[in-house]
Amino acid sequence: MKQALSLAVLLLLAVGLASALRGPSVGAEANRTALFDDQKVNFGRRYTSRAREETGAPNVVASVVVTYRGLDTLGEVAVLFIAATGLATLLHTGRQRVSGTAPEGASLIVFTGCRFIFPLILLFGAYIFVHGHLTPGGGFQGGAIVASGFLLVYLGCRDREPSRRRLNALESLSGLAFVVIGLIGLAAGGSFLLDFLPKGSLYALFSAGIIPLVYVFIGFKVGSELGGILGDLSGARR
């Protein structure tokens, strides 16, 4: 009964989607040749043609993420922060922590390997988020790579796990830094998240104004938050 009902709902949805896509289809491809092209605003074309001059970053996605849609990114960082905080709240309130069976230690090879690889992963993550405005990647990807380094630690060498207090402090401070950068823009030019730093020369590491700075903070924040989430769910000691 439930299954049949669900299938009926899905069928309805599928028909709706198919009819929505019929005819001249949606998407940038269709918009490229649309009729009312002359008067229509198109974010994509505007950004690909102007972003390099306006922000100084060759990676257009990075300039969209940090500059044009910076408020979204701030909100998204806040969402991840909410998830990390909420997860810690849900897992640790209203009960005493049941100290389950201690996870068995990994073998010597795994242990040593983890200890050896962990700094390299951190370095790679840092490379990704520092170069976010030049190459594919950026704060989120670099942060996720840093967090996967923590995943390795939680799996392979538990006694090396990072201090939770330091992770929490790091995520708060980097979030705060993002807000402060935005407010400096407001004070300097009357507009939140305004790029108040010089653009520098194209393709240089120190260029593109606030984009690398913001990406570094996002990288720290995402890395420490995802690391904290992993630590909480794996039942690490606090």
Added chain:
Amino acid sequence: MVSPILLIAVPLGLAFITPLLGLLWEKPTRYLPAAGMAFNLVVGLLLLPRVLQEPWVVRTAGFPPPFSIHLMAGPLGVALSLLIALVGLLVAIYAIGYVREGAVARYHTLYLLLLTGATGMVLTADLFNLFVFFEMLCISSYALVGYSGDRAGIESSAKYLIQGAVGSSLVLLGIGFVYGLFGTLSMADIARHVGSISPMKVFISVAFLVTGFGVEAAVLPLNAWLPDAHSSAPSSISAILSGIAIKAGVYAVARVVFTIYGAGTIPLLLLVVGVLTLLIGEMSAFSQNDIKRLLAYSSIGQIGLIVFGLGLASVSGVRGALFLVVSHALAKALLFLSVGYMIYRTGSTEISALHGMGRRMPVSSLCFTIGAFSLVGLPPFIGFPAKFTVIMAALEKADPGFTALAAIVLLGTVVEGAYFFRIVQALHFKAPPEGAASEQTEHGEAPVSALVPVCLLAALIVAVGVYPAVLTDYLGPAAMDLLDKAAYIHHILGV
């Protein structure tokens, strides 16, 4: 210089500070939400006279609209963020003493972020930004519903999370369609071009958006999560969820329907959905024995009434709906807050446990009575002019169909009156249950930090009920903000 962006940036910054402070010294963290909301209240009051003359379009990153995210601090946005700040401030003061168990610093962080999400939703003029703030609101409420960590809290959090997550995915799907059709995400820009696209495609994208936001707005088929979530959460969170969170969902639906799509056939659908939601909510509330579940179902009924007012799609109807938003936010927050300590003292949520509360907790009971009467719509309270405006707006249409719907709404009010009078009678005119008198020491009045916000809310309800003019002056411009699509486009894009 005050800028509307501060309404979002400052609470967000405070929320990031809260856990940091919590690491060093946990005690002062509980004052931070109140501080943030007080700041928002002041900024909102400073902005209000200015935006009433002309809406303030805020750029981010210094690019002219529509090329970066922009906020539209119009009469509606600022008025609603004032409401959020006011209710948020009072509930935050209540929570200073009420929330003692568990990770207190985390509670206050999540609470601040919930309100930041709601404030961002009412201010933003960008569709995807609306989604991001919506997610902030939703995810922090999932976590806060399960804050106490007991069985009911976790279970209702799970249900709420599943339905909310699917709803959010639908919203994102709708945004994808909109972007594919229009190549833009600014709501004003979309509204400008909506006529040039075949209505069928626009309808499908709007249907996804309305369904997705409708989950949070708790309109009829999408509200299975609400009674559980609102009744299992801590009382201070129930007050915010009922008072603010649902309203934010309703606001998103209204913004999409009126501003993007323009008033077309959808308001008619809203009308029907609203009346059905009202009836189901009031009928279910009538049969409840659990006080918090009763209040939660009553919220569904009131949301039905608000959606009904919006569905009239006339200036007076929307004005009435906004009036109801204010009155319901105040009254429902008052009810949940005053019930909070009664439940805390008796340890039970059954209505029978509240017998004779009028003698043991006189101030709380009196304030509860004021809130209940206001919700029913009795004259000296704010609920009366609000309901009156909606009913008059329905009768204004001079159409037998609308008159019949107005009659149904009045029927719902009668049911509402019946169950609220039952509780008020239980509070004041029934003997306390056996054995309660022996533990007299525990049954005293709520502490001062809880009584202050409760009494302030009650005072506000009476004050606005006696002088509705203090509010109605702002409701007209706010309603026009929602309905007048051309002005909205003009303010943002300058065309």
Added chain:
Amino acid sequence: MIVFQIVLLAVMLVAAISAAVFKDLMNAVIACALVSLVAAIIFYFLQAPDVAMAEASIGAGLTTGIFIFAIRRTARREEDETSP
């Protein structure tokens, strides 16, 4: 080229269906990770290297890790719906 993309999409859908069918949650999670991984390759072919990196590291890597931690702390098998 287009054949390759069709194959990728087919693999993705098959993995998704098997994620729905598997009773062993660990297998379902691995199938889910496979979906994310294939999606990352598709993102790359759709000229979205940024998204491909994010999906590969977050979607296929970390999400799987989170799922596995959660399954380790709960039950590994999905009970049959018919059992009492």
Added chain:
Amino acid sequence: MSFVADYLHYTGCFGLVLIGLYIVLVKSNLIKIVIGINLIDTGVNLFLVSVGYIQMGTAPIFSEAQAAGREMVDPVPQALVLTAIVIGVSVAALALSVAVRLYEHYGTLDLSRVRELKW
């Protein structure tokens, strides 16, 4: 052939969305449902990126050795998807923590057996 190219990715991503929705609607195991939500998210993300795709376009990154004359694909949906991926992982993490707590309370993840409150 052009028809296939146009609709190929839409078919794939909506297939994913529908499979995910099926899991959410039919299954009652909470972790299975979270897997379903995850699949829906992936499908929607794929849809957003396909919306911004232009045939024969290049990635929206300028480089010093730029292949001139080819249009770039739309960067905006890609930026949106970056946001959506992070939001997706947030929801999944929170849902799984709820699942862990639910299991501690009830000893099962089966929502149809967790019936303390009315559905």
